[in-house]
Amino acid sequence: MSGAEPQATPLLSIRGLRVDFATDAGSVPAVRGVDLDIGISETVALVGESGCGKSVTAMSVMRLLTGRISAGSIRFGNTELQSLSEPEMRRIRGAQIGMVFQEPMTSLNPVLTIGKQIEEVLTLHQRLTSSAARAHAVELLKRVGIPSAERRASQYPHELSGGMKQRVMIAMAISCRPKLLIADEPTTALDVTIQAQIMDLLGSLQQELGMAVLLITHDLGVVAHFAERVAVMYAGKIVEQGAVRDIFKRAAHPYTRALLAALPDPLRTAARLEAIPGRVPLPRMLPAGCAFCARCKHVFEPCPGVLPELFPIAPGHSAACFLHDPRRAPSNVPCQ
Amino acid sequence: MIELLALLFGLATLAATAWCPPRLTRVLGSLLFALMVGVVSRFAFGVHVALLAAALAAVLALRFFPPLVLRRVVFLVPALVLLIFSTTLLMYRAPGNPFANERATSPQVEAALRAQYGVPKNASAFFGIYMRRLLVEGTLGPSIKVQGRTVEELIAPAFPVSVALGLLALILSVVIGLTLGIFAGLKKNSLADHVSMALALFGVSLPSFVLGAGAMIVFSLWLGWLPVAGWGSLRHLVMPAFALALPNAAIIARLARSGMIEVMQQDFVRTARAKGLPESWVIARHAMRGTLIPVVSFLGPAAAAIMTGSFVVEVLFAVPGMGQWFVKGAINRDYSVVLGTAIVYFGMIILFNLLVDLAYSWLDPRVRSSDA
Ligand SMILES: Nc1ncnc2c1ncn2[C@@H]1O[C@H](COP(=O)(O)OP(=O)(O)O)[C@@H](O)[C@H]1O
Ligand SMILES: [Mg+2]
Numbered sequence: 001m002s003g004a005e006p007q008a009t010p011l012l013s014i015r016g017l018r019v020d021f022a023t024d025a026g027s028v029p030a031v032r033g034v035d036l037d038i039g040i041s042e043t044v045a046l047v048g049e050s051g052c053g054k055s056v057t058a059m060s061v062m063r064l065l066t067g068r069i070s071a072g073s074i075r076f077g078n079t080e081l082q083s084l085s086e087p088e089m090r091r092i093r094g095a096q097i098g099m100v101f102q103e104p105m106t107s108l109n110p111v112l113t114i115g116k117q118i119e120e121v122l123t124l125h126q127r128l129t130s131s132a133a134r135a136h137a138v139e140l141l142k143r144v145g146i147p148s149a150e151r152r153a154s155q156y157p158h159e160l161s162g163g164m165k166q167r168v169m170i171a172m173a174i175s176c177r178p179k180l181l182i183a184d185e186p187t188t189a190l191d192v193t194i195q196a197q198i199m200d201l202l203g204s205l206q207q208e209l210g211m212a213v214l215l216i217t218h219d220l221g222v223v224a225h226f227a228e229r230v231a232v233m234y235a236g237k238i239v240e241q242g243a244v245r246d247i248f249k250r251a252a253h254p255y256t257r258a259l260l261a262a263l264p265d266p267l268r269t270a271a272r273l274e275a276i277p278g279r280v281p282l283p284r285m286l287p288a289g290c291a292f293c294a295r296c297k298h299v300f301e302p303c304p305g306v307l308p309e310l311f312p313i314a315p316g317h318s319a320a321c322f323l324h325d326p327r328r329a330p331s332n333v334p335c336q
Numbered sequence: 337m338i339e340l341l342a343l344l345f346g347l348a349t350l351a352a353t354a355w356c357p358p359r360l361t362r363v364l365g366s367l368l369f370a371l372m373v374g375v376v377s378r379f380a381f382g383v384h385v386a387l388l389a390a391a392l393a394a395v396l397a398l399r400f401f402p403p404l405v406l407r408r409v410v411f412l413v414p415a416l417v418l419l420i421f422s423t424t425l426l427m428y429r430a431p432g433n434p435f436a437n438e439r440a441t442s443p444q445v446e447a448a449l450r451a452q453y454g455v456p457k458n459a460s461a462f463f464g465i466y467m468r469r470l471l472v473e474g475t476l477g478p479s480i481k482v483q484g485r486t487v488e489e490l491i492a493p494a495f496p497v498s499v500a501l502g503l504l505a506l507i508l509s510v511v512i513g514l515t516l517g518i519f520a521g522l523k524k525n526s527l528a529d530h531v532s533m534a535l536a537l538f539g540v541s542l543p544s545f546v547l548g549a550g551a552m553i554v555f556s557l558w559l560g561w562l563p564v565a566g567w568g569s570l571r572h573l574v575m576p577a578f579a580l581a582l583p584n585a586a587i588i589a590r591l592a593r594s595g596m597i598e599v600m601q602q603d604f605v606r607t608a609r610a611k612g613l614p615e616s617w618v619i620a621r622h623a624m625r626g627t628l629i630p631v632v633s634f635l636g637p638a639a640a641a642i643m644t645g646s647f648v649v650e651v652l653f654a655v656p657g658m659g660q661w662f663v664k665g666a667i668n669r670d671y672s673v674v675l676g677t678a679i680v681y682f683g684m685i686i687l688f689n690l691l692v693d694l695a696y697s698w699l700d701p702r703v704r705s706s707d708a
Contacts, residue, residue: 064609087614094612101610106603111625111701120621121611156701172611 010037011212012061012180017072019056019065028283030056032236033072038180043206043213045223045244047259048233051280054216055102057233058182061214062099063089076180095125098173098211102185104165108157114141114168115153118175125176140171144201163194170201177209184216199226220259224248229316232256235281235291241310242317252319254296290321302328339425339460346418353411358403365406368413370394378474379488386474404697408690416682420470421463423678427671428459434480434669453480455671466675476679477672481664487676490661495680497567498646498657502684504573505580505642510635512585517592518627522619524597532589539586544645548579548652565654576653580645584638591630599626625699632695639688643681 019031031053038044046054059065061074063081074081076096081089093099101107109117118137122128128136134153141149144167157165166186173181183202187195203226206213215227223230223244230247232240232255240253251257258276278295287293289304296303302322310318311325322328356364374390381389397406434455435446450456454465454477469477476487516532523529542550555575556564566572599605600623608622609615650659658677665673697703 062610064606090612090614092612093610099610101603101607103603107607109604109608109622111699112621120613124612158702169607172607 011040011042011077012036012038012214013073013075014057014061015073015075017057017060017074018070019053019060019067020070021067026284029286030236030283031060032286034233034236034238036231036238038212038214040179041206041210041212042229043215043227045215045217045227045230046233047217047220047223047230049218049259049276049280051282052233053236053283054218054233055184058099058184058214058216061182062093062097064093091125094121094173094178095176096178097180097182098176098178100166100169100173100181100183100186102188104162104169104189107169108165110157113154113156114160118153118168118172121172121175136175137171140175141168144168144171144174144205145197146171162190163198166190166194166198167201170198170205174205174209174211178211180212180214181206182214182216185218186215187222188218195222202226220247221263232259235286236283237291237320238310239292239321240319242313246314246317250313250317252313252317252324253292253321254298254323255292256319258295298323342460343418343422343425346414346421349414350411350418353407353414356407356410361403361406361410362398362401365401365409366394366397369397369401369406369409371413372409375471375474383474402694402697404693405690408686408693412686415686416679417467419678419682420466420675423675424459424463424466424671427669427674428462430669432669434671436669453478453672455480462671466672476676479670479673481668481670481673487672490673491658491676491680494656494658494661497655498643498650498659499684501573501576501580501650501655501657502639502642502646504577505584505646506635506639508577508581509584509588509638509642510631512581513588514592514631516585517589517631518596520589521593521596521600521627529593533593536586536589539582540590542583544579544583545648545652547582548575548649551575551579552652565652567655572653572655576646576649576655579649579652580642583645584641588631588634588638591634592627595627595630596623599623602626629696629699632692632699635695636685636689636692640685643685 014034014036017031017034017036018029021028021030034053034057036044036046036057046057048054056065060069061076061081063084069082076092081092084092108114115134115137118140119128119130119133122133122136123130126133138149138153141152146152146164146167152160152164157168160168166189170186173183181202186202187198190198199222202213202215205211213227215223217223220230227244230240230242230244231238232247232253234255240247240251240256242250242252247256248260251260255276262275276295281287281291281294287304289302289306290296290308293299293303300322302308302325306322308320308322308325310320312318313324370390370393373393374386377389378386397409434453435441435449441449454462454469456462456465466477469475476491479485479487479490482490516536520529520532552564552575555562562574563569563572600619605618605622608618613621646657647659647663649655650657651663658680661673662677662681664670665677
């Protein structure tokens with residue numbers, strides 16, 4: 001796979017996405033102009049700390065936001081999702097775009113058997129009869145690695161472990177062979193050992209079904225073996241984008257570097273080297289310039305006042321940091 | 337003093353039933369269930385049928401009853417005995433006695449009457465006589481004030497009347513409450529929401545007898561649409577049923593509203609939407625059960641409230657139900673009548689709670705598996 005270059009006609013193409021939530025305390029800009037492409041069968045990771053706007057971006061694609069999209073376009077294949085009617089959008093949700101959520105514990109309905117919850121997607125989108133849907137649901141449960149699938153299908157979510165529940169969620173999301181799977185922090189709520197299993201499962205399903213995957217995570221460590229491209233998000237904006245090698249070997253944005261530095265290094269004994277000091281600023285209290293200013297080691301004169309655009313670094317690799325602005329960067333660029 | 341000790345002992349037994357191990361619950365529950373079936377069918381069909389029915393009931397209960405039901409039964413029988421005992425004590429503590437009336441009764445006459453009706457001066461002795469009657473003779477005893485009639489003869493015609501009124505009130509409160517509450521919950525902060533919650537507040541703050549009296553004035557006296565009181569036609573049923581239903585409907589509406597609002601924010605509702613299900617399907621299949629759970633668990637207390645409310649409402653609307661007998665019995669110190677009606681009310685509340693338990697475990701599989 002070529003990796004670095006986005007394909008000519010992407011499967012999903014987000015342009016200038018802005019989401020503002022109207023709250024009692026005023027307007028909250030959760031997503032502030034996101035551009036993101038995902039090619040057919042491509043795996044893209046959207047990375048950033050909690051509160052950066054990753055979930056809001058994903059929910060915008062599904063059109064399941066509690067608020068409204070204020071600007072931008074979301075094209076899926078050749079259709080602009082925002083111009084679809086609600087029934088048309090429903091034919092895409094669950095059928096063409098599947099979604100897996102962060103909390104397997106609460107994302108399944110506690111009063112319906114897991115079999116029923118998978119079957120209803122199949123009867124809805126593929127018009128299967130209930131017995132055919134049942135058989136298919138059991139097949140899916142087997143495919144996602146649930147032992148004694150027939151018996152499990154008639155159990156309720158509370159009878160399954162967290163990892164099993166997430167497998168059920170995955171079975172449900174892929175049941176109609178979607179072109180795109182959005183996995184929003186699929187392993188965050190799980191034990192470390194289970195996390196690897198779930199990521200392996202997602203990887204093998206991606207290969208088998210040839211679907212594109214948007215993996216949302218706050219953990220860069222998950223990304224390395226899984227994604228082809230990485231988009232790093234900070235305070236509602238993409239701050240760096242590139243092939244997985246670019247990000248891990250030549251990270252350009254101080255935020256990406258800080259995320260990498262916070263990863264546990266298997267060669268060193270210390271589990272965590274340095275957590276990034278400070279927190280993601282609240283969307284209501286963003287500075288006029290770069291939102292990472294307050295936590296950045298390299299702040300210089302344009303940073304607080306001017307919003308950096310994405311500056312190209314290499315083909316397919318760009319970063320929104322003035323360190324990489326050929327006109328502004330100081331001579332002693334503290335890269336790498 | 338000894339009575340107080342007995343009361344404490346009864347309460348302790350009752351509490352102990354909660355820790356009864358599963359196997360003991362099964363055996364004890366089946367035996368006690370057989371006893372109840374025997375006593376009740378004896379009233380209706382005589383001793384031989386009763387023995388047969390009891391044996392059958394024991395076997396059935398032992399083999400097929402869910403643990404939930406048996407646990408209720410094990411609680412039920414000691415609770416019933418305790419109810420009879422404490423009611424007896426209370427009646428004896430109340431001033432007056434069944435034989436006190438305007439004309440002074442001579443001690444000899446009173447003693448003769450007490451012997452005839454089985455009402456000794458001592459509460460514990462009365463309790464013994466009453467339990468013997470219930471279990472050995474199979475009767476609720478003679479009424480003291482209604483000459484020559486047994487309590488079961490008095491209650492028999494009144495029972496269906498009260499059941500009809502109570503059931504109608506319950507159905508009305510569920511239908512009205514759920515409709516208002518679900519609608520309000522789905523359209524939070526809309527005009528419909530505010531209107532239905534205002535109605536609910538109105539319903540909660542007015543007790544049944546005030547509502548009943550108000551309705552009587554408006555619909556019977558001013559508008560002349562409905563008969564003021566009495567019994568016999570559906571039109572007679574309307575006002576008492578609504579008066580009983582509205583306070584409960586109001587509570588159900590609030591429960592359903594908050595239940596619906598809470599459920600609609602759950603993650604699994606988001607999952608259902610992400611599957612592409614239409615909103616009506618999301619509500620009916622995914623949100624409804626969660627909304628019903630708090631409502632169903634309120635139905636036990638609601639049934640109790642409707643029954644106690646019916647004492648007053650039946651008297652207000654001159655409905656010839658059991659409430660009438662309960663009130664008359666209490667005023668006349670007609671001990672057997674009070675005890676008889678109390679037992680029947682108790683039985684109905686228990687039965688209803690059992691149905692609620694079963695509905696609850698059907699609605700929520702987590703409950704089901706936790707008591708297997
Ligand atoms: N419904 C909402 N109303 C108001 N603010 C919201 C809402 N949903 C998300 N936000 C805000 O948007 C920001 C981004 O949230 P989110 O996308 O969930 O972050 P994450 O990157 O952790 O997934 C957060 O600051 C959050 O508080
Ligand atoms: Mg999130």
